[in-house]
Amino acid sequence: MRIPVLVDILEANNLIAQEIxxxxxxxxxxxxxxxxxxxAGKTSLIERTVEAxxxxxxxxxxxxxxxxxxxxxxxxxxxxxxVQLNTGTICHLxxxxxxxxxxxxxxxxxxxxxxxxxxxxxxxxxxxxxxxxVIVSLPEGDDKPFKYPSIFRESKAVxxxxxxxxxxxxxxxxxxxxxxxxxxxxxxxxxxxxxxxxGLSGWYDWVRAQFAAKGEGKTVG
Ligand code: MG
Ligand code: ZN
Numbered sequence: 001m002r003i004p005v006l007v008d009i010l011e012a013n014n015l016i017a018q019e020i021x022x023x024x025x026x027x028x029x030x031x032x033x034x035x036x037x038x039x040a041g042k043t044s045l046i047e048r049t050v051e052a053x054x055x056x057x058x059x060x061x062x063x064x065x066x067x068x069x070x071x072x073x074x075x076x077x078x079x080x081x082x083v084q085l086n087t088g089t090i091c092h093l094x095x096x097x098x099x100x101x102x103x104x105x106x107x108x109x110x111x112x113x114x115x116x117x118x119x120x121x122x123x124x125x126x127x128x129x130x131x132x133x134v135i136v137s138l139p140e141g142d143d144k145p146f147k148y149p150s151i152f153r154e155s156k157a158v159x160x161x162x163x164x165x166x167x168x169x170x171x172x173x174x175x176x177x178x179x180x181x182x183x184x185x186x187x188x189x190x191x192x193x194x195x196x197x198x199g200l201s202g203w204y205d206w207v208r209a210q211f212a213a214k215g216e217g218k219t220v221g
Contacts, residue, residue, distance in 0.1 A: 013125055016095035020102065020128025024111070030214040031111040032207070033093075033127050035151060036135035038117030041161035043071045044194035045135060045203075046112050050078045052204050053110075057211060060108035062101045064093040064116045071114065081105050092122040110211055119148040130214065131156035138162045138169055142176035145183045152180050157188040159203060164193040 024031050034042045043063075050059055061082040063072045072084035083101040085093065093115050105111070113129060115122040123132070134155040136144050139162060145152045152158065158180045163173050177189050188206060192199035 010124070013095045016099055017126035017128040020095060020099055023102075024128060024130070027107075028215060029108060029111055030211045031113060031127075031129040032210070033113045033115060033122075033129040033132045034135060035115045035119070035122045035132060035155070036117060037119055037137075037140060040117070040135045040137040040140065041159075041194050042114045042117070042135055043074055045159060045161065045192075046075060046114060047078065048194050048197065048200055049112070049204065049207060050075065050080050052200070053207060054078060054080060057208075058107065058109045059112065060105040060110070061112045061114065062093075062098060062105075063114045064097070066091070066116065081108065087116055090116070091118045091120075092116050092125055093127060094125050095127050098127045110207070119144070119151050123151045123154050131210065133157045133159060135159045135161055136176065136180075138165055138171050138173060138176065140171075142171040142173075142179060144176070145179040149183045152183040152187065155184070155187065157190065157206060159190045159192060161192055161194055163191050163199065164196045 036042050046061055059080050061075050061080060063082060063084045064087060065071060066087055069084040072082045075082040083104050085097050085101055098113060113127055132155045134151050136158060138160060160173060160176055166173060173191050180187055180189060190199060190203045192203060
């Protein structure tokens with residue numbers, strides 16, 4: 001017996017993702033799909049990055065949330081173009097949503113897609129992005145990579161946020177890093193705090209390098 005529903009949804013998604021990818025390619029836009037649990041610091045990381053790189057790279061943001069435009073309002077304060085997607089009951093972003101949001105953005109160099117806060121199904125939906133980035137905050141525990149391996153397997157980089165809270169937590173930054181690398185040895189790992197701004201310069205350099213590589217038509221490992 002054939003049960004085609006899920007396969008068809010994913011196939012349809014992949015076709016649209018391919019269209020997005022071709023368009024981003026043609027326009028030389030780097031796109032990063034940020035994924036994390038709710039409250040890990042996706043929006044904060046975008047805020048810090050816009051602050052640091054907004055003068056040198058034209059950044060645009062697509063914000064995904066079930067409800068509200070609170071995160072888009074935070075980003076808009078930095079003067080960068082932002083579109084809020086409200087997904088209602090859908091707990092991840094799909095390519096069709098990105099396609100329509102992308103239409104309303106002006107010419108940019110770098111597109112941040114902030115996925116819905118969820119470590120599970122955002123991994124399964126190709127958005128046409130150049131790379132997926134998983135953000136995990138230290139208070140969530142240093143065993144997250146073992147519990148949600150696919151998101152770490154699919155990502156190019158992991159950003160460990162809230163390391164300034166280390167003195168108050170049992171979870172260890174080093175343990176979290178090792179756990180992530182044990183799932184995916186190719187991950188670029190950043191240990192940062194969006195609050196104190198420690199460790200962020202390495203992240204900014206990584207974003208710059210991805211953008212430069214996009215211009216040269218290759219990806220940086
Ligand atoms: Mg957010
Ligand atoms: Zn979902």
